[in-house]
Amino acid sequence: xxxxxxxxxxxxxxxxxxxxxxxxxxxxxxxxxxxxxxxxxxxxxxxxxxxxxxxxxxxxxxxxxxxxxxxxxxxxxxxxxxxxxxxxxxxxxxxxxxxxxxxxxxxxxxxxxxxxxxxxxxxxxxxxxxxxxxxxxxxxxxxxxxxxxxxxxxxxxxxxxxxxxxxxxxxxxxxxxxxxxxxxxxxxxxxxxxxxxxxxxxxxxxxxxxxxxxxxxxxxxxxxxxxxxxxxxxxxxxxxxxxxxxxxxxxxxxxxxxx
Numbered sequence: 001x002x003x004x005x006x007x008x009x010x011x012x013x014x015x016x017x018x019x020x021x022x023x024x025x026x027x028x029x030x031x032x033x034x035x036x037x038x039x040x041x042x043x044x045x046x047x048x049x050x051x052x053x054x055x056x057x058x059x060x061x062x063x064x065x066x067x068x069x070x071x072x073x074x075x076x077x078x079x080x081x082x083x084x085x086x087x088x089x090x091x092x093x094x095x096x097x098x099x100x101x102x103x104x105x106x107x108x109x110x111x112x113x114x115x116x117x118x119x120x121x122x123x124x125x126x127x128x129x130x131x132x133x134x135x136x137x138x139x140x141x142x143x144x145x146x147x148x149x150x151x152x153x154x155x156x157x158x159x160x161x162x163x164x165x166x167x168x169x170x171x172x173x174x175x176x177x178x179x180x181x182x183x184x185x186x187x188x189x190x191x192x193x194x195x196x197x198x199x200x201x202x203x204x205x206x207x208x209x210x211x212x213x214x215x216x217x218x219x220x221x222x223x224x225x226x227x228x229x230x231x232x233x234x235x236x237x238x239x240x241x242x243x244x245x246x247x248x249x250x251x252x253x254x255x256x257x258x259x
Contacts, residue, residue, distance in 0.1 A: 002051040002067050009072055014038045014048055017078040017241075021103075021250035022087070024056060032056055034064055037249045038076075045249045061090035069094055078239055080247055082106040083223075099239055102231040103247040104129060107224065114217030121145065121221070128233065135232045142221050149218055 008014055022034040032053035040046050049068055053060040069075070075095045081087055083106050091100055108125075115121045124141055127133035229235055236242040 002049065002064060004049045004068070004071055005047050008038065008046045008048050011038075011040070011046075013040050014046075015074055015076055017080065017244070018048065018076045018098075019080045019247050019249045020087070020091070021082055021247040022053065022056065022084075032060070034061075035250050036068075039244075039249065056084065056086060058086035058089050061087050062094065065090055065094040078241065080241070080245070082247060083110055100230050101236065101239075101241055101245065102227065104231070104245045105248065107231055110220055110224075114215070114220060121217075131233060135228075135234060139225055139228060139232075142225060146218055146221055146225075 017039060019037040019039075020035070022032055024032060032055060033050060034053050035050040036048045038046050038048045051064050053064060075098050077098065078101065079091055079095060079098045080101045080103055081091060082103050088100065091098070111122060111125060117123075121142065124133060124138050128135050128138040224231070231245075233242060236245050
């Protein structure tokens, strides 16, 4: 089921930025509600479209967005969304010429699932998002942490072949992301040589991670590095999004529909 505000859809500002989000059956209708908000020329929120999805699968998102595109017959310049991979893939397919940005709030929520606020990963993230740390330093430090922990996991897996845990014993470090190896980041942060900073080895990291029983925290970091163009400050500034880098506009709309 799809609804479109015809008058809003015809306005020029609706072609600029979309703020999209959905609720996973936490609304009064107990449905997967998908909402698209735009900002008018006076910076007020305007509801462009909303609808009910069958589920949160990529197919459902594609169906909704395909119908929307056929009616509007235009694509926005920028879309702000969460980190739902099904939603992201559908948006990227149906609106290939739109610049996609991940909501900062959703990025923080994802990281906080695995790392405490005083963890080096979170500290560097907040410094970077507040323009107090070079984003390349953040990425390089994260990659250093990832690669070292992948190496440690490989070594631990070899040791585990000769180790048996009793029925009442457990390996606490497997589930404790605060036990991640944290390298000395001073050399990375203070370095002035940036020639090799952007030479990513993302694909290699992903392939190595897939072969290991790697914790979800590291996989979250790998995914964020892989999609860094969707959230790093320089890209936000480039597209005029630094001060408007969340889906809060949609969250405000959901506030009227929460259970």
